[in-house]
Amino acid sequence: MKTQVVIIGSGPAGLLLSEILHRHGIDSVVLERSSREHVLSRIRAGVLESTTVEVLRENGLSARMDVEGHPHDGMRIAWAGRDSFFVDTARTLGRRFMVYGQTSIQEDLYAAADRRGQPVLTEASDVVLHDFDGAPGARPHVTCVQQGQALRIDCEFIAGCDGFHGVSRRSIPETVRREYEKVYPFGWLGVMARVKPLPDITYVNNPRGFALASYRNEKLSRFYIQVALDDKVDAWPDERFWPELKSRFPAEMAQAIEEGPTIEKSIAPLRSFVSEPMRYGALYLCGDAAHIVPPTGAKGLNLAVSDVFYLSRALSRWYGQGDASLLDGYSETALRRVWSSVRTSWYLTNLLHRFPHFSAFDQKAQEHELDYLKSSHFAQAALAEQYAGLPFE
Numbered sequence: 084m085k086t087q088v089v090i091i092g093s094g095p096a097g098l099l100l101s102e103i104l105h106r107h108g109i110d111s112v113v114l115e116r117s118s119r120e121h122v123l124s125r126i127r128a129g130v131l132e133s134t135t136v137e138v139l140r141e142n143g144l145s146a147r148m149d150v151e152g153h154p155h156d157g158m159r160i161a162w163a164g165r166d167s168f169f170v171d172t173a174r175t176l177g178r179r180f181m182v183y184g185q186t187s188i189q190e191d192l193y194a195a196a197d198r199r200g201q202p203v204l205t206e207a208s209d210v211v212l213h214d215f216d217g218a219p220g221a222r223p224h225v226t227c228v229q230q231g232q233a234l235r236i237d238c239e240f241i242a243g244c245d246g247f248h249g250v251s252r253r254s255i256p257e258t259v260r261r262e263y264e265k266v267y268p269f270g271w272l273g274v275m276a277r278v279k280p281l282p283d284i285t286y287v288n289n290p291r292g293f294a295l296a297s298y299r300n301e302k303l304s305r306f307y308i309q310v311a312l313d314d315k316v317d318a319w320p321d322e323r324f325w326p327e328l329k330s331r332f333p334a335e336m337a338q339a340i341e342e343g344p345t346i347e348k349s350i351a352p353l354r355s356f357v358s359e360p361m362r363y364g365a366l367y368l369c370g371d372a373a374h375i376v377p378p379t380g381a382k383g384l385n386l387a388v389s390d391v392f393y394l395s396r397a398l399s400r401w402y403g404q405g406d407a408s409l410l411d412g413y414s415e416t417a418l419r420r421v422w423s424s425v426r427t428s429w430y431l432t433n434l435l436h437r438f439p440h441f442s443a444f445d446q447k448a449q450e451h452e453l454d455y456l457k458s459s460h461f462a463q464a465a466l467a468e469q470y471a472g473l474p475f476e
Contacts, residue, residue: 132472
């Protein structure tokens with residue numbers, strides 16, 4: 084097989100990239116190690132920055148989102164049972180964000196790929212990247228096994244959109260890769276339930292631990308609580324989860340939380356991770372293949388979209404004008420936004436969680452930071468700017 088761009092991974096980053104490239108007349112083939120059903124079954128966050136919404140609209144992917152999505156003006160923060168305050172991104176910046184589940188985005192992207200006959204080769208194993216290091220005369224290609232057949236796909240560029248555990252990042256030599264990681268000493272227990280959500284996305288810092296009330300639609304809510312890293316899902320039946328969740332919210336909010344049978348429950352560790360550079364020869368990394376952020380800042384999906392925006396723009400410039408400047412600058416440009424989002428997620432994680440190693444001094448400093456954030460318009464504006472997402476360069 085031959086194509087211009089091989090895209091490894093059919094998650095949101097990979098399929099969005101294939102869609103935008105198609106709109107610029109650039110051919111691609113998408114490889115996916117899992118089945119389509121497995122990809123669609125993954126439950127992820129769905130808080131979309133205004134820039135992400137704009138990218139989806141500009142590329143004809145917003146029809147369902149504009150009907151089913153829920154615009155929000157900001158986020159609410161409460162702590163230690165005290166009154167909450169609202170960080171208003173709409174009033175401060177004139178930008179709203181959208182709540183629209185990543186599973187729905189994935190469905191929309193697969194539907195778009197089906198409409199245009201996009202080649203998506205699922206259950207591809209033994210994926211190996213070849214001759215992508217930019218050596219003179221080298222011609223990039225990818226080999227794999229798909230449905231029992233060995234395949235070779237010749238290409239000009241490779242986009243690694245295959246997540247943290249994928250082959251793309253690990254194909255960059257260790258002598259070139261620089262990896263930065265912070266592992267947090269707790270996890271999040273996430274629960275989905277068919278109950279009416281709270282009106283605002285609400286973050287809670289409580290002596291019992293962090294909690295979050297998020298939104299999927301008018302009859303579907305997503306809740307999280309901070310738990311120990313070694314905790315097990317089986318230890319959290321509904322009759323234990325709901326009282327614990329409510330105990331972390333201020334009383335009036337707790338009374339507004341509806342209980343119901345949970346339809347999904349999982350525990351995820353929290354980490355910050357960045358791999359540099361995001362380009363090596365003809366290989367370009369996008370999304371979780373290059374970086375992981377704690378979900379506290381709701382940045383993971385949005386960063387994947389910004390990576391795709393920069394890479395698709397660079398490839399379009401190359402194929403349309405023969406100008407490689409954006410390709411050469413891709414890693415540097417993408418990483419500026421990545422580190423900005425990593426810093427925001429790191430800040431919110433440190434601000435809102437109870438750390439097992441905190442001293443009395445650490446705890447007092449955290450509480451006074453929350454007090455300052457509540458009382459300072461300038462502090463809230465700075466947080467709103469980061470949370471709502473910076474504009475693209």
